[in-house]
Every structure is written in structure tokens, then in C-alpha cells.
Amino acid sequence: MIFSSYYHTITVLYICFVWQIAMIILFGIFIRYDEESDAHWIEHRKHKNISSDIENDFYFRYPSFQDVHVMIFVGFGFLMTFLKRYSFGGVGFNFLIAAFGLQWALLMQGWFHSLDYTDGKIKIGIENLINADFCVAGCLIAYGAILGKVSPVQLMVLTLFGITLFAVEEFIILNLIHARDAGGSMVIHTFGAYYGLSISAMLYRPNLDQSSALHGSVYHSDVFAMIGTLYLWMFWPSFNSAITDHGDAQHRAAINTYLALAATVLTTMAISSLFQKHGKLDMVHIQNSTLAGGVAVGTAAEFMLMPYGSLIVGFCCGIISTLGYIYLTPFMEKYLKIQDTCGIHNLHGMPGVIGGIVGAITAAAASEAVYGQEGLINTFDFVGDFKDMVPSKQGGHQAAGICVAVCFGIGGGVIVGGILRLPIWGDPADDSCFDDEPYWELPEDEESIPPIVQYNNHMRNKDV
């Protein structure tokens, strides 16, 4: 056992160090500032006849970037603190793999999307940072399925492969298939959910009930998780609009997401109350299903979904997601041998697929009457190689995107899950799951403050 521990230490150390050094070398070779963040911008600006320093894309993407950043680190991180004794792991490993993944994402996405062929360099700006955060989100979703059951080394392996798969899948869906996916219903949520579920299936633990004493929340850990929920909920309009085209598309994406999320809260509460004994609300539903509308409106957020359309999407997803927690998660665990700690299938999987379908329908139904001639071209980017595209065909391409996302998720997850089954990663024993103890120095319990010390402090306090 001591061997295992040292082994684990050295593995973590080795991966972090080697990886970070590799990143430095690759960044040194490949990554440079883009023209808006390079000191030559002043010359470039004059050359392009841009009148003012404030017409830098920084000012029109950075607030959204920071909202997304908060979702990734505080939103996902605190949402995963709900377990009574795995809060350190929830927020801490989320922090680790997000910081780890975003560097690799800048490279992988850069090669696909931001490579300057004149000098072979990737030119990065604020939009790349947003995309790196998006890319990381896919892996954090996958983490939700296996929360508490894996080691940090396994998480880093999951992230390394996950980012790589994500970048390829994204390139296929957005560039080759030319599907639109502003908020990533397909690219981020569907892929991330099925990737995580497949890994969880590969790592199935028949004796997980040995950890059942720790497989739940306590009062204050549920309140911590609500911090995550609320930040995800509030900033989801920024998520879905962050990389949309400037102007009306960003504006519309924010409105649609805001409305879908509001409707989801209502139906989540209703279903939660109906299906619990005595009509009580369940915190698991409030923490998770209230977010399903944001996922499901991701693809169509920039389209003319119409305000009532957004409400309908949110309405349905609150119902489906909550019912998923009540019926589907136990079913999947019992019959499909998929243990899904956070219920990502209900929060990201089903809503992601629904989001793809809504996107396909909305795209197929688009018309010049609703969008205007230029608006249609603008919204669906019917330019260049795709200038002859029509909405009905676009709908088919959108549907193809869903399939690619699901396939990459399941296929990638099975392969990566197989790798993670190798007995070399220091994963916790069945009776140590959902427990910070194996990986974290834990403080003594609060009760260990001897009451007599407290009393003495009180009595001898010179200020009293």
C-alpha cells in the first residue's frame, strides 16, 4: 500500500511536470498573439483604418469570457461539492483538470481553427480563450459521471484524450458538416455526457455500495452546490452567446437562453414536488434540472427560435431532466451498469440531444420572411463553400452533427474507459469512493476543538 501511494505521487508529479514542460515547448513553437493583442496592433489599426483603440474585439468578448470562466471554475466546481466528504475533490480536481485542459485546448483548437499558414503559428486572442474554456467544459461534464470514483491521474488522462477528441469532433461538426452550434448543445454537452457515461460504464464498480455512507450530501454541502447551480444558471446566457456573431445574434442568444432557463425552473419544481413523497422538493433536482433548459437551447439560441419557443424548450427539458433523475438514473445503474454520480445524462445528455434536434428543426424551418434575406445568410453563415445552402438542407446537416457528437462521445469513452481500467492509475477502493481522504490532507473535525478550550478562551479573553 505504501508502494501504491508513492507510485501515485510520482505519477501525478510526473504527469503535471512533463505535461507543463511540454506545453511550454509547444507554446514556444506554435503560439503567438493575434493581431489584436500584438503590440503591432497600432500599425495594423491605422492600416485597416480603424479609428479607435476601443474597437478591439477584447471589449466585445471579454465580459462574456469572464462569465464563461466563472461557469467553468465556480459553476462546475461548486456544483460538484454536494457530496458530504468529497467537496475538496469536487472543486479541487475540477480546478486541476480545467487548468490542465485549457492549455492543451488552445493548441488543439488552434491547429484546427487559428493556424496562420504564412508562418505556421497559432495566433490567439480572446475568442481562443473562450473556446478553450468551452473545450474544457466537455471534460468537466464527463467528470460528473465518475465523480468520487477515480484518481486525479485518471482525470488527467480523461482530459488529455477528451480535449483531443473534442477538437476533432468540433472541427468535423462545425467546419466539415457546417452545422451551427453556438452554445454547444451537440459539440459540448452531448459529446461530454456520452463520453463520461461510456467511461463510467467501462469503470463499473459492482461493490460501490460499500461507499454508500458517503454517497450523499449534508445540509451545508447542498448549499455550497447551490452556488455552482446559480452561477451556471445566471451566466448561461453568456455561455450560449459568447462566440456567436456580433450584433443581433449575440443579443438574441442571450434572450433565448434567459427565457428557456426561467421556464425550466418552474417545471423542475413542479415535477420534483409531484414525484416526491409528501410533495417535498429534492435538492438534487433543483441543483441540476433547473439548468437543462440552458443546454437544450444551446444550438438554437442564435436562431429565430422566438421567445415562446425558448419557453417551450425550457418547459419540456425541466420535465424530462427531473424525470430522468427519478426514473432513468436508477434504471441505468441497475440494468445498464452505468453509475452516473451527478446525473449528467439528465443534465447534459438528454438535453444536449434535444438541443441538437431543436436546432435542426429551427434551422430547417428558417425562412427569409422571418430572418430577412441578409439575416438568413448571416445567421447560418451561408457564404463561401456553403453559399448555395438552403435552410432545409441545413437542418439535415444539423442532425448529422448530433450523430457525430454521440459517436465521438461513446466511441471515445469506450476507448478511454478501457485505458483507465488498467490497474496503474491509483484509483480508490470501492469502500473509499466519494471520500477526500485518499487524495487530500483533511483538517481535523470541528468537534475536535475541546469545549474546555473554547470555554477558557472565553473566560480569559482580555477583552471581555
Add this chain to the structure above:
Amino acid sequence: MIFSSYYHTITVLYICFVWQIAMIILFGIFIRYDEESDAHWIEHRKHKNISSDIENDFYFRYPSFQDVHVMIFVGFGFLMTFLKRYSFGGVGFNFLIAAFGLQWALLMQGWFHSLDYTDGKIKIGIENLINADFCVAGCLIAYGAILGKVSPVQLMVLTLFGITLFAVEEFIILNLIHARDAGGSMVIHTFGAYYGLSISAMLYRPNLDQSSALHGSVYHSDVFAMIGTLYLWMFWPSFNSAITDHGDAQHRAAINTYLALAATVLTTMAISSLFQKHGKLDMVHIQNSTLAGGVAVGTAAEFMLMPYGSLIVGFCCGIISTLGYIYLTPFMEKYLKIQDTCGIHNLHGMPGVIGGIVGAITAAAASEAVYGQEGLINTFDFVGDFKDMVPSKQGGHQAAGICVAVCFGIGGGVIVGGILRLPIWGDPADDSCFDDEPYWELPEDEESIPPIVQYNNHMRNKDV
């Protein structure tokens, strides 16, 4: 009792579902995107000779909107987690009624302010979302007075009527009376506080001391509440400037609010320390009274209040609000039979009225010397029907606004409180107040983790 529980379930379910379906229908009939969020914007933009996609109001309102959004959901929500066993209800019901209310607010405010008479549709954009959040804030303030003493169904009824009253009152104050109220000292805070207090008076519980064991905080619930306090405090400059005119008015509103709030912190701490035994600080004051300056500077924030004027307002409100917690709240409970759980009279009621008065005085004292000729017209919107208005008269109109807000709050609260007294709403018994137990599935207590399991986990952990 089982009947009551089922009844309650079905009521919640019924209201949420019927309401959400009604919203979908009404949104389908009435609500469309405004010209800046519609796909036709590109044509509209060229038509209006707007040179660039970044001259969309989205970029100049959205960061403030997100700050306000955080105040509504995290600020109000976490401020209400301070009770030891009502944290789920505090943050969860806040979430429910905010999501519920903002949809109705979009409709109500839309009919009054954003109706396009050419096609009978309400055209919404980012400013409508901010206003909907503002409208909801009034009801969340009212919730503070009755925190822990009502059922979620009662809260939804409170919100439904509250939003309706708010929209009418706002229309009267801002459009008919032509009072200015950038940060809503009158429209939001005064109305919300007196609405909530009147309801609380109508729902007076003589035997509330049966719940006294739960009517207080524990150490960590007080820290949770500080999250709410700080987010309200930090983003209040965004609240007061969010819908102000672009340019100097927004800039000035943020500065004034920042300064008033800073002064309030100092005097709150001073008064709290002076009036407690042994000079100790009371968390209730720090959590609440430090915010009073933001309320009180709401109306005048966009005026030339001057930096020292803001400090004076903050200085006074810290004193008044803290003294209110020490003397007035117990007095109101004992003699006026008004039980005010969060002390909203001290945080929103008195500071709101003060804010209205400060606004009236500042407006009456405005002069061309201080504002400039165009600045005066701009700031007070002396155009159209009101182009002959003068500052002294504007001061009178401001004062009239306070009266309208108070009357709507008290009148509306008495009526709605009467409705809420009907014995059909599933409200908690006197000995179950301030308790999440009636409405939430609660996790087992932390102590229920058997020490032997923890020990075993430790011993058998394969990583040790």
C-alpha cells in the same frame, strides 16, 4: 395531514404548470424580439446608417445586466440563507419566485413600456431583461419580511400580484408623474418593503415563539449569508446605473453608489459596536445595514449628487438602518404586530423613503450652473410633454412618487395579505416556521456518518 400534503403538492404542481403554459401562450401572442435582437437587424442597421455590429445596445447593457442578475439570484438568495435550518428555502424559493416572476414581469412591463402599436407586439431586448429583474427584486424584498413563515404557493401568489402592482405603480411614477428613479429607491425598495411588511402584518403569528429554536443562525449559515451581502454590495453600482441614460449618467450613478456604500459600512460597524454589549459586532447588521446606502442613493444616483453628497447619504443610512435593527424591529414586532424576519424595513423601507427624499431635494436644487443647459434637459428628461418642466417642480413630482410607492405597497400588501390568510395555501404551523423540513427532502445529518465507517475507510484505503 396526508390530505394536506397531497393538496399542497397538487397546488404547487398546478400553479407551476398552468402558469408556465399560460406564459407560453401569452409570449406566443405578444412577445417578439426588438429590432436590435431580430435577424433583420443587419438591414435595419444599414437603413439607420449604423456603421458596425458592435453598436448594438447589447454591448453597453449586458455587463450591467449580468451584475443585476447576480444580485437577484445570488445576492438576495444567499442573503436569505442565514437561518440555521432554512437555507434551502432561502436560496431555493428565491430562485423559484424570481424565475416565476420575471416572465410575468416581461409581459406586464412590456404592455406598459414596450408595446409596438403598429402590430400589437411587445418587442424585447436586453433592457427589458434588466427591468424584469428589477421588477422581481420588489417581490424578493417582500419575501424577506415573511421568510420562513409561508409556503411556496403563498410566495407565488405574492409574486403574481406583486409584479402586477409593481408594473402599474412604476408606470404611474415614471410615466404619468414623470419622476426619475434610476435605482428604484421608490419604485423597487419602498414599494417592495411596504408590500412585504403589510403582508407580514396580515399574516401575524402570535405564537411564533414556538419556532424560536430555529429562529437564528449558526456559524456557517452566517458565512453563507455574507456571500449574498457582498454580491449585493459590490454590484449595487451596476444596479443603480443599469438602465440610466448612456454616457455620463451611467458613469455618475456608478460612482455615487460606490461612495455611498463605502460610507455606510463604516457607520454600520460603528453603531453595531456601540450598541452591543462588550462592543462586539453583530452579523445581522453587517449583513444588512451595510447595504442601506445603496438603496438610499438609488433615485439620486444619476443626478449631480456630488461625491460628498453620496458619502453623506451613506453615512446617515448606516446609522439609521443599524438603529432600526436594534430598536425599531423589536418595537414593530411587539406593538405593531409586524414580524419582519430579515428586517426589510431597515434595509429597504426607511432607506427607500430616504432615497426618494434625497432624490426630490437633489432634483429641486438642480441648476443650469451645475448641470449645464443640455445636461439638465438630459438628466431629467425635460422633453416632449415635459419640456417646460423646471427643477423645483420636478422635486415635487419626485415627492409625489414616494407617496405612490408607499400607498401601492401598503394597499397592495393589505389586500394580498388578506388573500394569503385564506386557509388553503399550506402554510407551515407555528412550530414549523424557519424550518426546511415541511417543504424539502433533507439530507441526514453529518453526524449520521458512523465513525466506524470513517475509521474503516481510513484503514482499508488501498492508497494509504
Add this chain to the structure above:
Amino acid sequence: MIFSSYYHTITVLYICFVWQIAMIILFGIFIRYDEESDAHWIEHRKHKNISSDIENDFYFRYPSFQDVHVMIFVGFGFLMTFLKRYSFGGVGFNFLIAAFGLQWALLMQGWFHSLDYTDGKIKIGIENLINADFCVAGCLIAYGAILGKVSPVQLMVLTLFGITLFAVEEFIILNLIHARDAGGSMVIHTFGAYYGLSISAMLYRPNLDQSSALHGSVYHSDVFAMIGTLYLWMFWPSFNSAITDHGDAQHRAAINTYLALAATVLTTMAISSLFQKHGKLDMVHIQNSTLAGGVAVGTAAEFMLMPYGSLIVGFCCGIISTLGYIYLTPFMEKYLKIQDTCGIHNLHGMPGVIGGIVGAITAAAASEAVYGQEGLINTFDFVGDFKDMVPSKQGGHQAAGICVAVCFGIGGGVIVGGILRLPIWGDPADDSCFDDEPYWELPEDEESIPPIVQYNNHMRNKDV
């Protein structure tokens, strides 16, 4: 002892009141709105031919301001809640001294930087608010060294002198020496850390182990502290770019900081895991050392540090900072008699000095090839009196800046520490350190809810 308590009360009261009144008077004499926040702006705008209200600096600084604001109040505040029984003091006194300090900072910095010599007034706008927050950050860093060991009155004295020293030091470094320091590695972090450490050395408590029972965290207080960590980590790109020149410099500063922080997380985790028994992670390191990269990239963030350069800085600082917690802090406490509660030497001191050195090297190595001719002038502000400056000389000036910051920090800290040793400030006894009890009304413990009441509530609940 009763005398002491009353004395303490009256001191706090006296300082808060007198100070706030003095602020009102000084603001009345000195502080006015600047041209962008004054109602005359509409005239000024037409005069300067500015086409639109949205070309107000408010829109291009305010989102960054709010991020910085969150760092100051939630970031620093919650980072200091980690102690098991000093969370109120951590977040509460942080709130007090920040609100106290920012008013004085507006005046002190205003006299040096924003004085309008035509009328003797300080003209403030959004940039002044950011700078005031920055100025306060120096004092909050210093607070970290003495957390739990001083009274609020001592903190106010520390802040009063700290702000004053900061303003002078900043003027010398930025204006006289003409060093660049966008993110304040020298001006804020180095100064703040050595100021705090010197004060802590002057206030050395040989018998501090009498409070050792409270000198540590509990599970949930560590989770609270992670809120602070994450907000500091996420918004650090805003901190380092908030007052940088508009355009590419702000854009670049954000990218560099984002990258440096990501690398720091990896090496912090690696070193923490390597040096703990059984390879476990230590929350102290995760909470603090992960931020060191943001400090160390502060000065050079606006330069052409290059993405890989940022990663290298972050890489090194994660290692140095974590090793500092493991070896240097115990060494300093044992041999140098410096008790550093939060380890600010590891988070701000060493990384700050490294940041200064990185800035000096980057500046000295600057060339027209990398920056472009105009870019070089722009980035280093080689205009006016400094139009003949060259990069190599600028490197020397940067190095001089580090020395000034260290000297002001140590010198100021020794003097202020001497003042704080006077036995008149009501500081806690050695056995009452790290305890909220002397200064806060504490709620009863959670355990004091009698189980029978909970049971009865449950049984008699009319909803069940």
C-alpha cells in the same frame, strides 16, 4: 476587563465616525466628477467631436472594475475565511478596511494623479475607482500576515498608514522612476507583502501556540476559502489588465495572466503532492499557491512576454510558492520571528519580487522587431519627458522600482508595527487569537438545537 471592552468600543466608534466625517469634509473640498461623469459631458462631447454617448470610458473600464471589485471583497474576503473560528473576522474585517481604505485612497491617489490645477479639485471617474481598489489591495495583503492576531482598530491604523505609503510609493515608482507596473507586482504585491510581514515581525507573539487549537481549518471553512481562491484566480486577468492602455495592451495582459495562472495550478498540485506524506494534496497550497502566477506576471503582463513566457513564469512560481509554504514559512516563524498567518510571503512577497524582475528583464529585452516602432513607444510610454528612453534603460528603471517597493514595505511596516505595539489598541490575548469571540456576537452552536425540538417539529408538522 470591562474597561478594556468599553475602551475598545469607543475607539472603534470614534475612529469610524471621525474618519467618515473627515472624509465627507475632504471630499466636499476636493473631489468632483471628471468630465466623463459630469452632466456637462454632453457639451464636452460635442466640443471634442465625440460622436456617441457610448464612447465614454465607463463602458471600456467598468466590467474590469467590477471584476477587481469582486476580487477585493469576495476574493480576499473569502480566502481569509479558512480558519475554523475566524471566518467572521476574515470576511468582515476585510470588508471594513476595504470600505475604509478606498475613500482615503481616492483622496491620496487623487492628489498625486488626478488633481486639476485649474481649480484645485480632484476629478474622479471609473479609473480612479479601480485604482482605489488596487490601493486597498496592498493593505488587504498585509492583513493576511496578521490575520487573527490584531483588533479592528489596529487594522484601521494599518490601513490608514498603508494607503498613504502606497500612494507615495506608487507616485515614485510610476511617475518619478517611470517604471511600468500594470498589475502591480511591485507597487501592490511586493509593497503589501513586506509591509505586512514587517508589521507581523514587530507584533511577534512568542506564546501564540496558546491559540493553536484554533489555528487551523475545518472541512467547510476550507471550502469557503476556495470561493475566494477561485474568484481571485478567475478575475486576475482583469486585475492585470484593468488600467492598462486600451487596445492591444489590455488584450495581451489578459491573455498572459490567463496562461500564467493555468501553469501555476499544475506545478502547485505537483509540488504539493510530492512533499506531503502519502502524496496527498494540501488545501493550503491549492488555496494560495495557485495564484502566484498572477502576481508574478503582473508587471510584464502588458509587455510582449509571449504566451510561452507567461507559462514559464507561472511554472516557476507554482513551485517556488508551494515550497515556500512547506519550508520557508516554518523557517521564518522559527528563526526570523515572523508569524505569517496566510503565508503572504509565498503568495505575494516572492512572486511580487519575481514579477518585478521578470518585468525588468522583459522591458530590457524589448525591441522594435518585436513591438514595432509605435508599439514600443506605446507600450512603454516613451513620450514627454521620457521620449529618449530606450528599453535597456527602462529595464534599469524597472529594477529600481522593485527596490523602492521593498524599502517602502519594510520601512513603513517597521514604523507602523511599532505604533501598533502600543498597548492601547485592544488586541486579543495570546490565547484568543484566531477567534471571533472577542469581536463578534457569535450564534449558538448548531448542536444547541435540542433533538427533541427537531423531532417534535417533524411530528407535529401540519404538512406531513
